[in-house]
Amino acid sequence: MKTDRSEPQQRAPIELQSFGRRQFLRGAGGVAITSAFGLPAILAACSNSASSSASAAATASAGATASAETSTVAPRLSGKSTFWWWGEQEAPGLEKWVGETVGLYQDAHPGVEISSVLQATESLMPGFKAAGDAKQGPDLQYMWGGISTMGFAWQGFVTPISDLIPADELAHIFPSSLSETADQGKVYALPWYIFPLHFAYNKKHFRTAGLDPESPPRSWNDFLVAVDKLKAAGITPWGYGLKGLSGIGNFASQFNLQGLDRPIDILKPVAGTAKYTDPAYSEWMHRIKEAIDRGAFNEDVNSLDLAQGQDLFVSGEAGMNIIGQSQISGLVKALGSDTVGVMLPPKFGSGALAGKLSTTAQQLLVTSWATNPDVAADFLKFMHTPERLKAMNVASGAIPPDDRFDASGLELAQDRQILAWANTDGATNYQNFWPPQMDRENLFLAVQGLFNGQLQPDQAATQVQETLDRWRDKNQDQVKQLSDWAASAG
Amino acid sequence: MGRLLRSLRWSRPPSAAWLFLTPAVFMALLVFAYPILQILRASLLDRGRNQFVGLANYASLTDDPIAWQSIQNNFLLLAVIPVLIGSSILIASILFDHPRGWQIYRTLVFAPYVLSVVVVGIAFDQIYTGRGVLNTVLSGVGLDGFRREWLGDPHTALASVMAVIIWREVGFGVTLFLARLTTASTDLYDAARVDGAGWFAIMRHVTVPHLRPVIAVYAASTMIGMFSWVFGYIYILTRGGPGYSTYVSEYFIYQSAFNYDSLGSAAALASVLLGIVVVAVAFQFSGQRQMGVE
Numbered sequence: 001m002k003t004d005r006s007e008p009q010q011r012a013p014i015e016l017q018s019f020g021r022r023q024f025l026r027g028a029g030g031v032a033i034t035s036a037f038g039l040p041a042i043l044a045a046c047s048n049s050a051s052s053s054a055s056a057a058a059t060a061s062a063g064a065t066a067s068a069e070t071s072t073v074a075p076r077l078s079g080k081s082t083f084w085w086w087g088e089q090e091a092p093g094l095e096k097w098v099g100e101t102v103g104l105y106q107d108a109h110p111g112v113e114i115s116s117v118l119q120a121t122e123s124l125m126p127g128f129k130a131a132g133d134a135k136q137g138p139d140l141q142y143m144w145g146g147i148s149t150m151g152f153a154w155q156g157f158v159t160p161i162s163d164l165i166p167a168d169e170l171a172h173i174f175p176s177s178l179s180e181t182a183d184q185g186k187v188y189a190l191p192w193y194i195f196p197l198h199f200a201y202n203k204k205h206f207r208t209a210g211l212d213p214e215s216p217p218r219s220w221n222d223f224l225v226a227v228d229k230l231k232a233a234g235i236t237p238w239g240y241g242l243k244g245l246s247g248i249g250n251f252a253s254q255f256n257l258q259g260l261d262r263p264i265d266i267l268k269p270v271a272g273t274a275k276y277t278d279p280a281y282s283e284w285m286h287r288i289k290e291a292i293d294r295g296a297f298n299e300d301v302n303s304l305d306l307a308q309g310q311d312l313f314v315s316g317e318a319g320m321n322i323i324g325q326s327q328i329s330g331l332v333k334a335l336g337s338d339t340v341g342v343m344l345p346p347k348f349g350s351g352a353l354a355g356k357l358s359t360t361a362q363q364l365l366v367t368s369w370a371t372n373p374d375v376a377a378d379f380l381k382f383m384h385t386p387e388r389l390k391a392m393n394v395a396s397g398a399i400p401p402d403d404r405f406d407a408s409g410l411e412l413a414q415d416r417q418i419l420a421w422a423n424t425d426g427a428t429n430y431q432n433f434w435p436p437q438m439d440r441e442n443l444f445l446a447v448q449g450l451f452n453g454q455l456q457p458d459q460a461a462t463q464v465q466e467t468l469d470r471w472r473d474k475n476q477d478q479v480k481q482l483s484d485w486a487a488s489a490g
Numbered sequence: 491m492g493r494l495l496r497s498l499r500w501s502r503p504p505s506a507a508w509l510f511l512t513p514a515v516f517m518a519l520l521v522f523a524y525p526i527l528q529i530l531r532a533s534l535l536d537r538g539r540n541q542f543v544g545l546a547n548y549a550s551l552t553d554d555p556i557a558w559q560s561i562q563n564n565f566l567l568l569a570v571i572p573v574l575i576g577s578s579i580l581i582a583s584i585l586f587d588h589p590r591g592w593q594i595y596r597t598l599v600f601a602p603y604v605l606s607v608v609v610v611g612i613a614f615d616q617i618y619t620g621r622g623v624l625n626t627v628l629s630g631v632g633l634d635g636f637r638r639e640w641l642g643d644p645h646t647a648l649a650s651v652m653a654v655i656i657w658r659e660v661g662f663g664v665t666l667f668l669a670r671l672t673t674a675s676t677d678l679y680d681a682a683r684v685d686g687a688g689w690f691a692i693m694r695h696v697t698v699p700h701l702r703p704v705i706a707v708y709a710a711s712t713m714i715g716m717f718s719w720v721f722g723y724i725y726i727l728t729r730g731g732p733g734y735s736t737y738v739s740e741y742f743i744y745q746s747a748f749n750y751d752s753l754g755s756a757a758a759l760a761s762v763l764l765g766i767v768v769v770a771v772a773f774q775f776s777g778q779r780q781m782g783v784e
Contacts, residue, residue, distance in 0.1 A: 126748045243642050244729045300620020302642025437750040441556060448732050452644065474550055
């Protein structure tokens with residue numbers, strides 16, 4: 001990838017090495033004072049958020065909020081802005097919310113025209129790559145977190161969001177979500193909503209198997225006991241599908257950081273400063289093999305894909321599954337709120353990340369060629385007003401990593417639990433720091449090899465290491481970028 | 491008149507001919523040559539630095555086990571050609587004899603070809619799962635030992651994909667061969683029967699020789715297809731897995747270009763693929779000429 005770190009410097013850089021909120025606040029200075037004038041408007045928005053529908057009254061009040069904010073915080077904005085986004089696919093309802101939010105913002109800013117374009121999954125990355133090469137297209141772009149965003153940032157496609165949005169605004173965002181796109185003291189994108197991945201379990205099945213449905217297994221040994229009991233009760237313990245590889249990332253995310261203290265440490269074997277065969281990285285493969293040998297999975301695990309594997313849970317055939325938080329409401333509708341439990345991954349590793357909730361934040365970034373970066377940044381801030389955050393959750397179930405979002409308003413206890421974990425017990429998904437090619441062409445294949453019996457855990461780890469070595473030889477530029485990134489995190 | 495036209499044609503200066511040909515040649519170059527040249531150019535560049543790197547992208551393919559596996563799988567897919575040709579001829583011959591309800595059979599045989607690859611892929615994805623129709627049928631007839639995770643087992647995945655390709659594509663072959671058979675003189679068949687030829691002898695000495703030109707074209711187009719038109723099947727059914735067991739060149743090119751930002755590798759393999767197809771087709775037509783097939 002091309003390295004170009006000469007993005008426009010519109011504000012003084014902010015020290016964000018560890019991304020503590022305290023540091024954001026320390027850097028806020030006068031901007032915070034200016035923003036404080038917007039507080040009444042935000043409070044007004046909070047009071048308005050009692051209405052959960054997109055009714056005319058809510059629209060009017062939100063529009064008034066937007067108007068009030070911009071009248072105090074920013075000068076009159078004008079110009080066109082193009083917003084390429086994705087997300088309806090994983091959080092249905094977002095499209096409606098985006099349309100509504102654009103409408104409200106334009107109502108409050110008559111001189112602003114925002115054009116939102118929902119992207120197809122397959123074209124999101126190549127479409128933005130082509131736009132970046134041509135330096136035209138979106139002003140505001142959705143992107144997956146971590147290495148996906150940073151790959152484009154290193155090519156000079158992105159204006160750091162910390163250059164456009166004040167530190168006191170960023171201080172509301174969960175630090176782990178911000179850290180996904182942090183490099184050399186800059187933050188490149190604004191987290192939009194989180195995508196936590198976690199276990200779901202069927203409480204009825206747990207009860208049938210003699211397990212405590214309110215106390216799911218926390219340790220690996222307890223997990224194996226649960227597997228045995230579910231199996232003995234005639235229930236497939238863990239419904240899963242490997243075909244097509246699309247679910248292996250979700251699967252690995254539950255386990256492969258358990259020997260590490262920081263997510264970014266997974267970059268070490270990528271950069272060549274550690275070996276993947278080290279138990280800190282590969283112990284999880286032994287644990288997975290243990291679960292396979294124990295009969296934890298459905299017999300047709302190799303011929304089902306991710307969705308088909310998840311269907312086993314929805315149909316009540318399986319006791320456990322790995323899902324995304326946005327799927328919770330669908331599961332609750334299908335199985336009942338009393339049946340669906342959520343749990344953290346069973347803990348076996350010795351690292352600080354053992355047993356943590358794996359989460360990633362879907363990001364929004366301002367392009368380096370944006371003609372109206374101020375409009376784009378202001379629109380982002382508007383998206384993060386409490387009223388809009390609330391409306392987004394109501395419309396789509398998506399949860400923003402923003403402390404202005406009122407979690408008590410979440411309808412489902414499962415969602416409240418997940419948000420609490422994300423804030424206090426969450427860890428960034430390993431995929432944010434792991435080259436995508438080393439998933440599909442490496443880690444995923446090792447997991448498949450474990451499942452279809454072609455590889456033993458040590459062989460799988462060795463295969464991952466050898467493939468990393470080959471990849472490193474051919475991708476020296478990326479290795480340098482990733483090494484620098486890891487170094488910048490300390 | 492013909493002589494006059496020929497004399498007129500040859501009496502014109504070549505420059506005039508080129509003048510009239512120029513727009514067509516330009517369009518042909520634009521449509522065909524330009525993209526190929528761009529691919530060749532990209533295969534010689536480092537995408538990130540946009541620098542000329544000579545044959546480095548090709549060299550990197552040689553020690554890339556995935557690229558080798560992809561090409562190897564494309565060659566393995568060629569195994570569908572004789573199966574397609576054989577089954578198409580067989581079915582066409584049967585239908586040509588107009589058995590009762592032959593129109594219905596013809597429609598049924600051709601129907602899969604009308605379906606999109608995506609639809610076919612989704613249908614077979616369900617059929618092939620561990621608890622799918624295929625395994626259910628096998629169990630039903632007492633063949634539990636043959637139950638497999640057809641697309642999940644690296645030993646059966648590629649063969650399973652081939653079966654889907656054959657199922658969908660055979661209808662086109664049948665239609666082609668049936669069309670050709672309608673041009674055959676019934677006298678030939680009558681004479682063969684009078685001479686005491688059985689079904690197999692008629693097939694060998696009358697039907698197949700008559701079909702030979704169509705077989706040549708069908709074989710060539712199917713061969714090109716097995717190198718350049720199987721992406722849809724792979725993408726829907728297996729995404730190249732399990733492992734690399736169904737990874738083909740097109741999928742490698744797609745992944746490299748669009749997911750791994752490695753346009754150089756993608757362009758290099760695309761160029762290799764083009765070369766393989768051109769050489770293979772040239773060999774095939776050369777062989778056909780030697781056998782007297784026009």
